[in-house]
Amino acid sequence: xxxxxxxxxxxxLRHDKKFPHVWCPGCGNGIVLGAxxxxxxxxxxxxxxxxxxxxxxxxGRMPVYADFNTLHTTHGRCLTFATGVKxxxxxxxxxxxxxxxxxxxxxxxxxxHAARRNLDLTAIIINNQxxxxxxxxxxxxxxxxxxxSTARYGHIEHAFSISELAVTAGASFVARATVYHATxxxxxxxxxxxxxxxxxxxVISNCHTEYGRRNNMADPVTMLQWMKEHAVTVEKAGKMSxxxxxxxxxxxxxxDVKKPVYTEEYEKIxxxxxxxxxxxxx
Amino acid sequence: MSGNLxxxxxxxxxxxxxxxxxxxxxxxxxxxxxxxxxxxxxxxxARMPEVGGTFIQMEDEIASMGAIxxxxxxxxxxxxxxxxxxxxxxxxxxxFACIAEVPCVVVNVMRGGPSTGLPTSPAQGDVMQARWGTHxxxxxxxxxxxxxLDSFEITVRAFNLSEKYRVPVIILxxxxxxxxxxxxxxxxxxxxxxxxxxxxxxxxxxxxxYEGSSSGVPDMAAFGKGYRYHVTGLVHDVRGFPTQRPxxxxxxxxxxxxxxxxxxxxxxxxxxxFMEDAETAxxxxxxxxxxxxxxxxxxxxxxxxxxxxxxVTLFPFPRRLVEPVLHQCKAVxxxxxxxxxxxxxxxxxxxxxxxxxxxxxxxxxxxTPEELMPRIEKMTS
Numbered sequence: 001x002x003x004x005x006x007x008x009x010x011x012x013l014r015h016d017k018k019f020p021h022v023w024c025p026g027c028g029n030g031i032v033l034g035a036x037x038x039x040x041x042x043x044x045x046x047x048x049x050x051x052x053x054x055x056x057x058x059x060g061r062m063p064v065y066a067d068f069n070t071l072h073t074t075h076g077r078c079l080t081f082a083t084g085v086k087x088x089x090x091x092x093x094x095x096x097x098x099x100x101x102x103x104x105x106x107x108x109x110x111x112x113h114a115a116r117r118n119l120d121l122t123a124i125i126i127n128n129q130x131x132x133x134x135x136x137x138x139x140x141x142x143x144x145x146x147x148x149s150t151a152r153y154g155h156i157e158h159a160f161s162i163s164e165l166a167v168t169a170g171a172s173f174v175a176r177a178t179v180y181h182a183t184x185x186x187x188x189x190x191x192x193x194x195x196x197x198x199x200x201x202x203v204i205s206n207c208h209t210e211y212g213r214r215n216n217m218a219d220p221v222t223m224l225q226w227m228k229e230h231a232v233t234v235e236k237a238g239k240m241s242x243x244x245x246x247x248x249x250x251x252x253x254x255x256d257v258k259k260p261v262y263t264e265e266y267e268k269i270x271x272x273x274x275x276x277x278x279x280x281x282x
Numbered sequence: 283m284s285g286n287l288x289x290x291x292x293x294x295x296x297x298x299x300x301x302x303x304x305x306x307x308x309x310x311x312x313x314x315x316x317x318x319x320x321x322x323x324x325x326x327x328a329r330m331p332e333v334g335g336t337f338i339q340m341e342d343e344i345a346s347m348g349a350i351x352x353x354x355x356x357x358x359x360x361x362x363x364x365x366x367x368x369x370x371x372x373x374x375x376x377x378f379a380c381i382a383e384v385p386c387v388v389v390n391v392m393r394g395g396p397s398t399g400l401p402t403s404p405a406q407g408d409v410m411q412a413r414w415g416t417h418x419x420x421x422x423x424x425x426x427x428x429x430x431l432d433s434f435e436i437t438v439r440a441f442n443l444s445e446k447y448r449v450p451v452i453i454l455x456x457x458x459x460x461x462x463x464x465x466x467x468x469x470x471x472x473x474x475x476x477x478x479x480x481x482x483x484x485x486x487x488x489x490x491x492y493e494g495s496s497s498g499v500p501d502m503a504a505f506g507k508g509y510r511y512h513v514t515g516l517v518h519d520v521r522g523f524p525t526q527r528p529x530x531x532x533x534x535x536x537x538x539x540x541x542x543x544x545x546x547x548x549x550x551x552x553x554x555x556f557m558e559d560a561e562t563a564x565x566x567x568x569x570x571x572x573x574x575x576x577x578x579x580x581x582x583x584x585x586x587x588x589x590x591x592x593x594v595t596l597f598p599f600p601r602r603l604v605e606p607v608l609h610q611c612k613a614v615x616x617x618x619x620x621x622x623x624x625x626x627x628x629x630x631x632x633x634x635x636x637x638x639x640x641x642x643x644x645x646x647x648x649x650t651p652e653e654l655m656p657r658i659e660k661m662t663s
Contacts, residue, residue: 009330014464017523018523028578043592047510048506048507048510049506049509051314051356051505053352057380063512064514064523064524067510068510069505069506069510069511070510070511070512070513071352071355071505071512071513071514071518072512072513072514072515073348073351073375073378073515074348074374074375074378077344077345077348077374077375078348079348080340080345080346080347080349080352080375081348081349081351081352081355082352083312083340083345083348083349084310084312084348084349084350084351084352084353084354084356084360085352085355085356086309086352086353086356087338087349087353088309088310088336088352088353088355088356088357088358088360089357089358089504089505090505091506092356092505092506097534101287107347109341109342110341110344110345110348115342115347133303160617172363179327206388214408216343219368226476226515229309230567266331270331272331273328273332274335275331275334276333276620
C-alpha cells in the first residue's frame with residue numbers, strides 16, 4: 001500500500017511545484033485530493049485529457065498541486081469556466097472542485113444551472129461548513145445554532161443540503177461521502193465520471209481550525225469521529241424511521257440516472273444546422 | 283472585395299458583429315439576453331452550429347464571461363456580447379482574462395446608465411468602465427464602432443489583437459450603430475487577414491507558460507494538447523504558480539503592460555477626414571462620429587477649415603495620434619453621449635494652446651449634425 005501511494009504521488013502530483021501545501025495539518029482537503037487521484041488512476045484516464053478547475057478558498061488551491069491541465073478561477077465561477085472548456089473540447093474530462101461557500105453561496109446560481117443543463121462535468125464539493133480561508137465566517141451549510149466568526153451568538157440561518165439541492169436541480173449523478181469514508185469518495189468520483197452527465201460528489205470535510213475550534217471539535221480526529229457517528233448509508237437510511245434519522249446524514253449514491261447530455265444534444269443541433277463534421281471543421 | 287459584390291447585404295450593426303466574429307474564426311459564444319445586444323445572441327444561436335461552433339445561453343453575464351474564458355483556454359476563439367448592466371457583471375471575470383492573459387472579445391452595446399438606466403436609448407457612458415471597470419492595474423484594449431461596416435471590420439480586428447497580445451478586447455458599440463441597417467459588402471473570409479495565437483512548438487517539458495518572448499506575449503498552449511500547466515487569477519510566476527515574491531510580482535505586472543505598449547503602433551488606430559488643412563477639429567467615436575462626419579462636411583461646404591478625428595481605438599488612448607491634432611488646431615470639439623469621458627483623455631494629453639470644447643448629451647438622444655454646426659461655427663470663428 002505505501003509503495004502504491006508513493007507511485008501515485010509521483011505520477012499525479014507536480015514535481016516542480018513548491019511544497020508544502022497551504023492547508024492546515026489534518027485538513028480533509030488532502031484526503032479528497034488522494035481520492036480524486038486514485039479514482040482517475042482506476043479509470044485509466046490520461047493526465048493530458050483531464051482538466052481540474054477550482055474556485056476560491058482552501059479547496060481552490062487543490063489544482064496547483066495536481067499534474068493535469070489546471071485552472072484556478074474566480075470565486076464561485078469555476079463551473080462557468082469548466083462549461084466553456086468542456087464545450088470547446090468535449091474530449092476532455094473536466095472535473096471541478098469547490099468549497100461549500102464557493103459552490104452554494106457566491107456560485108449557487110451557476111451550480112443549479114450546471115445541474116439543470118446536464119453537461120458532462122463532475123463537481124466535487126468539499127463541504128466543511130465554514131469559510132476557512134477567510135477566517136471562519138458562516139457559510140450556507142453552517143448548521144443552525146453553531147458558532148462562526150460572524151455568528152458569535154449562534155447561527156440563526158438554516159443550512160443547505162447540497163446533495164439534495166443537486167438532485168432537485170437535475171444533476172444526473174449525486175453522491176455524498178465524508179473524509180472519514182475515504183474510499184467511498186474515490187468510488188463516488190469514479191461513478192460520477194462514468195455517469196457521463198453532470199455529477200456532484202459532496203464530501204463532508206473537517207475544518208477543525210475554523211469550524212471545529214468554535215464548536216467543541218478542535219482537532220481533526222474528533223471531527224472525523226463525528227462524521228463516522230453521524231453518517232448513515234443511503235441503504236440503511238431507507239430502513240430507519242425519521243426519529244432514528246434525526247441529526248444524521250446519508251452517504252452513498254443519491255441519484256444516478258441517464259439523461260440527454262448537453263454536448264450530445266448540441267451535436268444534433270450542429271447536424272440539423274448543416275455543420276461540417278467534427279474532423280472537417282475549420 | 284470582388285466587382286460584382288456577392289456579399290452585398292442590408293444588415294444591422296449587431297449582425298455585422300456576428301459576421302465579423304465568425305470571419306475572424308470565433309467558434310464559441312456565451313451570452314445572456316439584454317437589449318440592445320440580444321440580436322448578437324439570437325443570430326449566433328443559428329449561425330454557430332452552422333459553422334461547427336458552439337452557442338450557449340448562460341444563466342447570467344458572470345457565467346457568460348467565465349465560459350468564454352474557459353473555451354479560449356481550450357483553444358477556441360470566443361466572444362460574449364452585452365449592454366451596460368451585463369457589462370458590470372462581467373468585470374470580475376474580465377480581470378481574470380487580463381491577469382491570466384486569455385484572448386477573448388467582449389461586445390458592449392451601450393445604452394444609457396447607470397444601473398438599468400435607459401433601455402434602450404443610445405449612450406456612451408461606459409467608456410471609462412471599459413478601461414477601468416475591473417479592479418487593479420491591468421492592460422486592456424477598447425475599440426469603438428460607428429458604422430455597420432465598422433462593426434464587421436473592427437470585430438475582426440478585435441479578435442486579431444486579442445489573439446496576438448493575449449488580452450481581452452472590448453468592442454464598444456451603441457444602440458444606434460447596433461440597430462442601424464446599412465448596405466455593406468462583406469469581404470469573403472479567405473480575403474481577410476486573420477491572426478491566431480501562437481501555440482508552443484517546444485516539447486512540453488520545456489514549456490514555460492508565462493515567460494513571454496521579447497514581445498512580452500507568451501506562447502499559449504490549449505488545454506488537452508500535452509502541455510499541462512496551471513492557470514490562475516493569482517499573480518503568478520513564469521510557471522503559472524502563485525507567487526508573493528516582490529521581484530516576480532514586479533516582473534509579471536511590468537510584462538503585462540509592456541506587451542501592450544510595445545504594440546501601440548499596431549493597436550492604436552484613428553481615421554481622419556479633412557484634417558490636412560484643418561484649423562479646428564471634431565474628435566468623436568461611435569455613432570456620434572457619424573454625426574460629426576456629416577457636420578464636418580457641412581462645415582466645409584460653408585468654407586470652414588474643420589476636420590474630423592474619429593477614434594477607433596479608445597484605449598490604450600492613442601495619444602501619439604491625438605497630440606498632433608491638438609498642436610495643429612486652435613480648438614477641438616469633443617461631442618459625446620455622456621457627461622464627458624473621452625474629453626478627459628483629450629484634456630489629459632493636451633500640452634498645447636488648443637482649446638478642448640466639450641459637447642455632451644445624456645438625454646437618450648443621438649447627437650445630430652445640426653446641433654454640432656453652431657459649435658463648429660463658433661469654434662472656427
